[in-house]
Amino acid sequence: MWIVNCSNHAGTTSYTYNFEIGLGNEYKGYTYNGLLRWNGTNEVSIIQNPISQNIVKSHGGPDTSTVAKTTSWANSTTGHKTRWEISYNRYLMGNRTTDQNNSTATHELGHTIGLSDLYNSTNKNKVMYGVGDRTVHTPSSYDIAGAREAVK
Numbered sequence: 001m002w003i004v005n006c007s008n009h010a011g012t013t014s015y016t017y018n019f020e021i022g023l024g025n026e027y028k029g030y031t032y033n034g035l036l037r038w039n040g041t042n043e044v045s046i047i048q049n050p051i052s053q054n055i056v057k058s059h060g061g062p063d064t065s066t067v068a069k070t071t072s073w074a075n076s077t078t079g080h081k082t083r084w085e086i087s088y089n090r091y092l093m094g095n096r097t098t099d100q101n102n103s104t105a106t107h108e109l110g111h112t113i114g115l116s117d118l119y120n121s122t123n124k125n126k127v128m129y130g131v132g133d134r135t136v137h138t139p140s141s142y143d144i145a146g147a148r149e150a151v152k
């Protein structure tokens, strides 16, 4: 299954992002990896643009168990996103493997498309599984079907 956030989804197949100044190269790398996986589905085209208001950044604190979070704003009439931010938790991601962090970046980018977390353990085989370790790290056919709806 998949869940599209009807009041907060991309509403377009093509949009931009930019990195916060000073973001570590490892975090840029995880992001590039996630972008390749989503752009490779041919459902979306997420491209870097230095004037983009959509920002990929990081924060330091150990004050949360959330590995990364995506915050976004949307037009209340259309439900289409107007701006979003991904923030990686350096404290937690610094202790995880590159594979895990690439998977996290792919998951967060799924939120920028408008896909919601899946919490039931039957969804471990989707990148939008949002609780613990998932068994896939690339968008599954379900994630892709959800993305196809979220860009409408």
Ligand SMILES: [Zn+2]
Pocket: 107, 108, 111, 116, 117, 130
């Ligand atoms: Zn999530």
